[in-house]
Amino acid sequence: MSSELRVEHLEKVFSPGARPAVDDVSFTVEAGEIVVLLGPSGCGKTTTLRCVAGLEHPTSGRIVIGGNVYTDPAAGVLMPPRARNLGMVFQSYAVWPHMTVRQNVAYPLKARGASRADIAKGVEEALALVELSSYADRPVTQLSGGQMQRVALARSMVYQPQILLLDEPLSNLDAQLRLRLRDDLRRIIKRVGLTALYVTHDQTEAVVLGDRIGVMRDGKMLQLASPLELYNNPADLFVAGFTGATNQMAGIAVSREDGFGTIAIGGDQLLARLGANVTPNTAVKVALRPDNVVMAPPLPGPNQFPAKVLSRHYQGTQTVYELALLGTTVEAMEVGSAARHAEGDQVTVALPPDVLWAYTDG
Amino acid sequence: MDGNRARALLPWAWSGLLIAILAFLVVYPTAMLLIGALTTTNPVVEGYKLSDLSIGNFIDVAMNPNVASALLNSLIACGGGTIVAVAIGLSFAWVVVRTNTPCKALIASAGMLPLFVPPLVAGVAWAILGSPKTGLLNLILAKAGLSIRVDMYSMPGMIFVFGIYYAPYVYMFTAAALRNMDPSLEEAAEISGASATRTMATVTFPLIMPAILSGMLLSFIVMLGIYGIPAVLGSPANINVLTTYIFALTAWSPPKYNTAAAVAVILMIVTGFLVYAQQRIVGSRSYTTVAGKAFRPRSLNLGPWRFMTLGLAIVYLLIVVVLPTLALIVAAFRKFMFIRDIPSIFEMKQYGWQHFTKMLDNPLTVTSIINSMKVGILTAIVGGILAFAIGYTITRTKAPARRTIDVITTIPVAIPGLVIGVAYLWAWIGLPGGIYGTLWILALAFVARFIPDTVKALSTSLLQIHRELEEAAWICGRGTVMTISSIVLPLARPGVVAAMTLLFILSIRELGSSLFLYSSGTMVMAVQLLGYYEGGNIGITAAFSLVQMVLLGVLITFTNWLSTGASTSVARSG
Numbered sequence: 001m002s003s004e005l006r007v008e009h010l011e012k013v014f015s016p017g018a019r020p021a022v023d024d025v026s027f028t029v030e031a032g033e034i035v036v037l038l039g040p041s042g043c044g045k046t047t048t049l050r051c052v053a054g055l056e057h058p059t060s061g062r063i064v065i066g067g068n069v070y071t072d073p074a075a076g077v078l079m080p081p082r083a084r085n086l087g088m089v090f091q092s093y094a095v096w097p098h099m100t101v102r103q104n105v106a107y108p109l110k111a112r113g114a115s116r117a118d119i120a121k122g123v124e125e126a127l128a129l130v131e132l133s134s135y136a137d138r139p140v141t142q143l144s145g146g147q148m149q150r151v152a153l154a155r156s157m158v159y160q161p162q163i164l165l166l167d168e169p170l171s172n173l174d175a176q177l178r179l180r181l182r183d184d185l186r187r188i189i190k191r192v193g194l195t196a197l198y199v200t201h202d203q204t205e206a207v208v209l210g211d212r213i214g215v216m217r218d219g220k221m222l223q224l225a226s227p228l229e230l231y232n233n234p235a236d237l238f239v240a241g242f243t244g245a246t247n248q249m250a251g252i253a254v255s256r257e258d259g260f261g262t263i264a265i266g267g268d269q270l271l272a273r274l275g276a277n278v279t280p281n282t283a284v285k286v287a288l289r290p291d292n293v294v295m296a297p298p299l300p301g302p303n304q305f306p307a308k309v310l311s312r313h314y315q316g317t318q319t320v321y322e323l324a325l326l327g328t329t330v331e332a333m334e335v336g337s338a339a340r341h342a343e344g345d346q347v348t349v350a351l352p353p354d355v356l357w358a359y360t361d362g
Numbered sequence: 363m364d365g366n367r368a369r370a371l372l373p374w375a376w377s378g379l380l381i382a383i384l385a386f387l388v389v390y391p392t393a394m395l396l397i398g399a400l401t402t403t404n405p406v407v408e409g410y411k412l413s414d415l416s417i418g419n420f421i422d423v424a425m426n427p428n429v430a431s432a433l434l435n436s437l438i439a440c441g442g443g444t445i446v447a448v449a450i451g452l453s454f455a456w457v458v459v460r461t462n463t464p465c466k467a468l469i470a471s472a473g474m475l476p477l478f479v480p481p482l483v484a485g486v487a488w489a490i491l492g493s494p495k496t497g498l499l500n501l502i503l504a505k506a507g508l509s510i511r512v513d514m515y516s517m518p519g520m521i522f523v524f525g526i527y528y529a530p531y532v533y534m535f536t537a538a539a540l541r542n543m544d545p546s547l548e549e550a551a552e553i554s555g556a557s558a559t560r561t562m563a564t565v566t567f568p569l570i571m572p573a574i575l576s577g578m579l580l581s582f583i584v585m586l587g588i589y590g591i592p593a594v595l596g597s598p599a600n601i602n603v604l605t606t607y608i609f610a611l612t613a614w615s616p617p618k619y620n621t622a623a624a625v626a627v628i629l630m631i632v633t634g635f636l637v638y639a640q641q642r643i644v645g646s647r648s649y650t651t652v653a654g655k656a657f658r659p660r661s662l663n664l665g666p667w668r669f670m671t672l673g674l675a676i677v678y679l680l681i682v683v684v685l686p687t688l689a690l691i692v693a694a695f696r697k698f699m700f701i702r703d704i705p706s707i708f709e710m711k712q713y714g715w716q717h718f719t720k721m722l723d724n725p726l727t728v729t730s731i732i733n734s735m736k737v738g739i740l741t742a743i744v745g746g747i748l749a750f751a752i753g754y755t756i757t758r759t760k761a762p763a764r765r766t767i768d769v770i771t772t773i774p775v776a777i778p779g780l781v782i783g784v785a786y787l788w789a790w791i792g793l794p795g796g797i798y799g800t801l802w803i804l805a806l807a808f809v810a811r812f813i814p815d816t817v818k819a820l821s822t823s824l825l826q827i828h829r830e831l832e833e834a835a836w837i838c839g840r841g842t843v844m845t846i847s848s849i850v851l852p853l854a855r856p857g858v859v860a861a862m863t864l865l866f867i868l869s870i871r872e873l874g875s876s877l878f879l880y881s882s883g884t885m886v887m888a889v890q891l892l893g894y895y896e897g898g899n900i901g902i903t904a905a906f907s908l909v910q911m912v913l914l915g916v917l918i919t920f921t922n923w924l925s926t927g928a929s930t931s932v933a934r935s936g
Binding site: 086087092094095107108159 | 544
């Protein structure tokens with residue numbers, strides 16, 4: 001039922017001469033896996049998704065689903081969306097306002113010429129899955145945003161598509177609803193065992209939903225990895241920054257061994273993980289998450305430096321400090337409702353080498 | 363204490379004043395029209411009497427076979443015209459919004475041009491092209507050795523001209539609906555496995571159906587109230603529609619004012635019902651929902667077929683814009699309409715200004731132009747001030763009875779211009795020493811006719827001024843009047859000027875209501891043009907048509923320059 005998706009060297013140029021919207025993107029989504037494409041707006045993630053759907057025609061590259069080639073402009077292969085047997089959930093829900101919930105969900109089955117009994121059974125099951133059984137005969141216009149998106153989900157799964165495509169399905173919902181539906185979405189997709197490609201610009205959504213996350217920028221796939229890998233071993237400065245490593249310190253790589261190296265920042269030296277292409281004597285940027293800065297460490301260890309608290313921003317359940325550290329300003333965050341340090345305090349700060357990454361600058 | 367009471371009464375006094383003015387302009391004439399329809403008294407001879415008030419008089423008229431045939435003709439002509447308009451308007455909308463046909467923007471704006479042509483001028487142009495004996499098209503067909511002939515003096519002729527000139531109404535509504543439709547609604551259908559035709563039938567069409575219906579009803583309503591086209595094309599073939607029949611009744615000797623009033627009431631009832639239906643559709647079933655989001659409409663790649671759609675669009679523009687304009691130009695400048703053969707159309711020595719000279723030799727021409735300008739200015743000033751007062755009261759104040767004022771203001775939407783003419787005739791003809799026979803009756807009738815559109819336009823521009831701007835002036839110690847004159851008026855000025863220019867344009871081209879209200883001393887351009895046409899001089903008619911078109915063209919360009927969007931309101935008033 002659910003199939004593997006292979007995207008090979010996908011490229012999409014909207015107008016000749018312009019920068020490609022999708023630039024040589026390749027990845028595979030295993031059968032039953034959820035892959036999230038994550039990136040800022042304009043990074044090409046939605047265009048990639050729409051190429052898979054057949055709604056957009058790529059300039060070159062191949063799209064292979066379950067071993068069958070669906071898109072291959074070089075060979076003149078371009079299956080129309082209706083022949084791909086894919087499910088898609090749109091950002092704007094795209095539920096048809098002139099139909100009831102039942103009519104919306106039944107539509108794909110009718111288009112496939114299913115029997116009346118099969119349609120009734122399929123609709124029943126799909127609505128039960130998204131917990132909307134009691135709403136079947138309501139006009140969709142009377143539903144809330146979250147309910148509409150559930151209708152859209154039921155509609156996209158009712159015909160057991162090979163792959164489910166989701167285009168920022170939660171971005172039109174308010175914050176609380178978004179959290180609930182986010183957890184529901186993963187549970188439902190996993191229960192049905194669908195292969196899913198999910199597009200979003202929200203990193204927490206990506207982390208919760210995805211088995212693997214692909215970070216995109218300017219039409220390129222920068223890193224495709226598990227959430228754990230992505231957060232603890234980002235491939236470059238952009239991925240690090242995009243996933244929350246907002247502190248960046250400029251320095252010079254001094255030496256390198258086993259993926260780690262010594263970085264000189266002003267007169268001080270610190271130990272950090274090195275990006276793949278960092279060689280000694282090159283300028284680097286060191287990225288660090290504010291929540292990985294340890295203030296007043298209990299034990300002595302590597303990378304401990306004196307710092308001064310410049311300002312304190314108390315946020316209730318966490319406190320953000322601005323620190324004067326290594327000749328620059330660094331943000332640190334401590335969780336908990338107690339604010340341990342005051343403005344002007346001198347504290348010792350530890351920067352754990354495992355979560356300190358250095359990348360070539362530029 | 364007394365000062366406080368006076369202050370509390372002031373809003374009531376203001377609302378009372380506005381209601382009194384509206385009653386005078388709208389309610390009183392409508393009531394007199396109803397009285398006329400329900401009595402048999404001749405107002406000119408006997409004044410107004412209520413003694414024989416009876417629904418029987420109205421039923422007698424309504425049962426008259428002539429009325430029935432006029433009503434039937436109206437329904438056939440407007441129904442047929444609406445079908446043609448939907449066919450053209452819908453395909454035009456699809457081509458412009460949903461395909462990659464070249465020069466779309468140009469096609470779209472040129473396609474709106476027919477809206478600015480006064481119906482009478484359109485009728486005249488098509489009479490010149492398609493009259494059965496002397497029509498230019500028939501001459502060309504005959505010279506080309508073909509045996510087919512066109513006959514515009516017929517029901518199909520009327521339907522055709524109605525259809526091509528009112529297609530833009532359908533286009534405006536459906537193009538907007540297609541443009542505002544979330545493209546993912548259709549993409550969802552395709553992903554679901556539906557073919558292109560199935561998507562169109564089950565998703566696209568149902569979604570734009572309210573817009574289609576709305577455009578259909580609106581064009582039907584406008585056609586129903588048009589006098590110029592059926593007068594020019596229907597009358598020679600003895601086809602009477604409601605509007606031409608009403609006018610014929612008042613031109614009878616002695617004039618049948620009661621019958622005319624009764625038929626006018628029938629026309630008003632039909633229109634009122636349709637307007638109600640249209641408002642319901644616009645209000646309830648709007649599917650263009652997702653707010654504030656700009657969509658890039660799906661554009662179908664037609665491949666080489668796009669040149670065919672371009673060709674069709676060009677053919678439409680040729681038929682609707684180029685051909686009639688050429689016909690008017692040929693007829694206006696050609697010394698004799700006799701055309702020996704096709705090359706002789708292009709012989710320059712056949713052309714000259716003699717029709718224009720003759721037209722200007724007639725003192726009535728100049729009088730009618732001057733009168734139209736005077737009426738236009740009166741209407742613009744009176745209507746502009748009144749509309750501003752009403753608009754401000756409705757949108758900006760908490761004055762009592764605002765709702766009532768709003769409702770009375772919208773009544774004229776359901777009253778065709780011609781019916782307003784008959785109503786004003788009834789309201790004033792029996793009052794010696796009144797405004798009948800002056801330019802004022804024309805101006806006031808126009809103000810009443812156009813007040814809904816004017817107030818709507820002004821309210822829109824008033825709503826764009828943030829309330830806090832006014833509140834800030836109050837806080838600074840300004841009173842209401844000073845606030846309006848120092849803050850609201852300056853900010854709303856572009857809107858006010860545009861609304862007044864619009865009123866000016868609408869009143870100088872208004873024919874329907876003028877027909878019943880002009881007198882020898884107060885001849886206006888639209889009526890004078892009809893006079894030339896009925897006098898049988900095609901050359902002068904065409905010349906005067908061109909003069910009016912150029913005048914309107916200049917004015918509309920000016921208004922457009924003042925405010926984009928005002929031009930569509932010209933269209934909405936027919």
